[in-house]
Amino acid sequence: MKRILATAIALALGAAGFAGSTHASPLPAGWTCTPALCGAPQGKPIVEHLLPPPEVPPPITRRYPATVIVNLEAKEVVGKLADGVKYDFYTFDGTVPGPMIRVRVGDTVEIRLKNAHSDHMPHNIDLHAVMGVGGGAANSIVIPGHEAAFAFKALHAGLYVYHCAMAPAAVHIANGMYGAILVEPADGLPKVDKEFYVMQGEFYTKGAYMQPGLQPLDMTKLLDEQPTYVVFNGRVGSLTGEHALRAKEGQTVRFFFSNGGPNLTSSFHMIGGIWNTVWPWGGSNEDHNVQTISVPPGGSTIADMKLVVPGTFMLVDHAAVRMFNKGALGQLVVSGPEQPDLYRRLWNKPFPPSGTSPAPAAASSTH
Amino acid sequence: MPRVPTIVLLTLLLAQVACAGGAPRFVPVSGGRFVSSLLDGTRTVTVRVAPFAMMEEPVTEAQFAAFVRHHPRWQRGRITPLFAGPQYLAGWRTPTDPGDAGAARRPVTGVSWFAARAYCDSLHAELPNWYQWEYAAAADATHHDARADTARRNAILAALMHATGQRPGLIGRRPANLYGLRDLNRLIWEWVGDVGALFPEADGDLGSAGSGSVLRLCGGAALAFRDPSDYALAERVAALSMLAPTDASPFVGFRCVRNPGANP
Numbered sequence: 328m329k330r331i332l333a334t335a336i337a338l339a340l341g342a343a344g345f346a347g348s349t350h351a352s353p354l355p356a357g358w359t360c361t362p363a364l365c366g367a368p369q370g371k372p373i374v375e376h377l378l379p380p381p382e383v384p385p386p387i388t389r390r391y392p393a394t395v396i397v398n399l400e401a402k403e404v405v406g407k408l409a410d411g412v413k414y415d416f417y418t419f420d421g422t423v424p425g426p427m428i429r430v431r432v433g434d435t436v437e438i439r440l441k442n443a444h445s446d447h448m449p450h451n452i453d454l455h456a457v458m459g460v461g462g463g464a465a466n467s468i469v470i471p472g473h474e475a476a477f478a479f480k481a482l483h484a485g486l487y488v489y490h491c492a493m494a495p496a497a498v499h500i501a502n503g504m505y506g507a508i509l510v511e512p513a514d515g516l517p518k519v520d521k522e523f524y525v526m527q528g529e530f531y532t533k534g535a536y537m538q539p540g541l542q543p544l545d546m547t548k549l550l551d552e553q554p555t556y557v558v559f560n561g562r563v564g565s566l567t568g569e570h571a572l573r574a575k576e577g578q579t580v581r582f583f584f585s586n587g588g589p590n591l592t593s594s595f596h597m598i599g600g601i602w603n604t605v606w607p608w609g610g611s612n613e614d615h616n617v618q619t620i621s622v623p624p625g626g627s628t629i630a631d632m633k634l635v636v637p638g639t640f641m642l643v644d645h646a647a648v649r650m651f652n653k654g655a656l657g658q659l660v661v662s663g664p665e666q667p668d669l670y671r672r673l674w675n676k677p678f679p680p681s682g683t684s685p686a687p688a689a690a691s692s693t694h
Numbered sequence: 695m696p697r698v699p700t701i702v703l704l705t706l707l708l709a710q711v712a713c714a715g716g717a718p719r720f721v722p723v724s725g726g727r728f729v730s731s732l733l734d735g736t737r738t739v740t741v742r743v744a745p746f747a748m749m750e751e752p753v754t755e756a757q758f759a760a761f762v763r764h765h766p767r768w769q770r771g772r773i774t775p776l777f778a779g780p781q782y783l784a785g786w787r788t789p790t791d792p793g794d795a796g797a798a799r800r801p802v803t804g805v806s807w808f809a810a811r812a813y814c815d816s817l818h819a820e821l822p823n824w825y826q827w828e829y830a831a832a833a834d835a836t837h838h839d840a841r842a843d844t845a846r847r848n849a850i851l852a853a854l855m856h857a858t859g860q861r862p863g864l865i866g867r868r869p870a871n872l873y874g875l876r877d878l879n880r881l882i883w884e885w886v887g888d889v890g891a892l893f894p895e896a897d898g899d900l901g902s903a904g905s906g907s908v909l910r911l912c913g914g915a916a917l918a919f920r921d922p923s924d925y926a927l928a929e930r931v932a933a934l935s936m937l938a939p940t941d942a943s944p945f946v947g948f949r950c951v952r953n954p955g956a957n958p
Binding site for chain 1: 781844847848851852854855856918922923925926928929931932933936937941943944945
């Protein structure tokens with residue numbers, strides 16, 4: 328085992344060296360394992376405290392590699408897709424998305440997956456944070472009433488998608504079986520005031536958008552990649568009204584935003600905001616002053632914004648039909664005093680149609 | 695027809711059904727040339743299915759209860775662990791009583807492959823092989839092979855999804871297919887005799903069911919099916935091929951087949 332580990336670390340180091348010498352944007356320190364960062368796990372194994380979305384586990388203050396145990400349960404549940412609309416979801420831990428997992432680069436992560444006794448299907452988990460065939464899928468297939476476990480070393484920091492990969496994977500993902508895992512760089516991410524966890528996903532129902540009742544999956548729509556719903560966190564309205572996200576003016580907020588898909592690329596945007604700092608692909612590259620972030624199915628982004636004016640800000644997939652007609656809408660309510668120097672209303676009044684005599688006060692042009 | 699005789703007639707009919715619940719009825723399935731939905735590696739498999747007789751319905755809880763009463767070594771608590779895990783008939787009230795008012799019309803589930811095989815053996819029958827099951831299940835009320843019917847596929851997948859969190863429904867709520875077989879596609883998963891070899895290139899070792907096909911069922915699963923868009927079938931194959939023969943799932947039942955000439 329130690330030899331395998333040493334080989335893995337050497338390989339990772341080799342990759343880091345290569346990137347450092349030839350890539351335009353060198354790999355920043357702490358984002359990929361080095362022997363100094365990623366030795367044998369220390370201390371007692373830590374059992375990850377999992378929270379439902381949009382909650383984010385707290386930043387990791389630990390500065391050494393540990394063993395982190397993650398207990399997940401595959402659950403098939405009937406849940407709410409929209410007001411009056413129900414759906415047979417496939418989930419991790421009963422929510423869409425499943426809970427966000429947060430570990431540190433160099434940690435040894437032990438995934439323990441149970442499949443609920445009441446489930447019908449076998450399930451498994453493929454984490455994109457894994458360097459290994461199938462991302463863990465082959466080692467985690469569980470039939471209902473069984474459990475399986477596997478371990479991997481988190482060699483590369485970033486925000487990654489996890490999902491069920493059981494055949495037919497498109498169905499399991501279309502039913503909501505995905506989540507995100509953050510592998511923090513060694514020194515953590517820059518501190519922010521608030522963190523949120525949002526995942527986009529599509530649902531393909533037999534009934535039209537908002538048609539009430541228990542809606543079965545429409546296989547034809549799925550095959551044609553023509554979803555009925557495109558939503559954040561598993562349902563229409565998960566982040567609006569009483570469920571809206573909240574922050575204060577002056578705070579910097581961070582979105583851990585991933586896309587479960589299964590098929591559509593998201594154009595993640597906040598109406599009335601510019602992302603100050605973005606890790607566009609959820610990896611180490613940083614970008615700034617970004618309006619809309621393209622997030623592919625099975626991909627992620629980390630996006631920070633300092634909130635400078637108050638109001639209700641809409642989070643959307645900017646592919647406009649999805650926000651207006653399919654549910655891809657969330658709200659961030661920012662409280663605080665108005666900032667007229669930054670943003671204010673000037674006027675809104677009638678103006679005369681063309682061809683009428685100009686108002687007497689209007690200045691005549693000499694040009 | 696006056697009301698009272700109708701009720702009498704109905705009662706008689708119900709009594710007959712209850713009787714039939716005691717002795718499973720086999721119906722003939724004409725054989726034929728059949729292209730399996732499963733690939734052998736990358737090759738399409740065409741099989742010539744010989745005529746056989748198949749139980750018109752899945753084995754019911756009542757039928758299986760009668761079997762374990764007559765063959766106590768297949769009762770929960772008595773069965774050797776070699777033949778069934780701890781979930782064997784775990785939902786039953788007692789080792790011989792399902793404790794279900796609908797037992798006569800509910801398919802038995804929670805039975806291991808070994809127990810299912812023993813039941814069929816007691817009727818001088820056997821579990822269908824995959825191709826027999828697939829051939830029988832391909833038919834709808836009017837076609838021998840309705841697999842390409844997208845609306846039907848959609849409905850089957852929807853029915854399987856709708857079952858989320860519920861026990862299997864009752865037998866006979868839907869019309870029989872053209873052989874007279876009921877409830878092959880939408881109610882439960884059914885054991886097949888060669889479940890350990892569902893993927894022909896797998897090692898076929900029943901003791902390690904699924905192990906040879908594990909990767910085919912993840913990202914590569916699309917490579918295993920002749921028509922990867924037949925999701926309902928993919929769900930079924932995935933569910934079955936992951937089972938070890940000692941596993942007992944609350945959604946896996948079975949029915950038996952035998953030689954078409956055999957007497958009841």
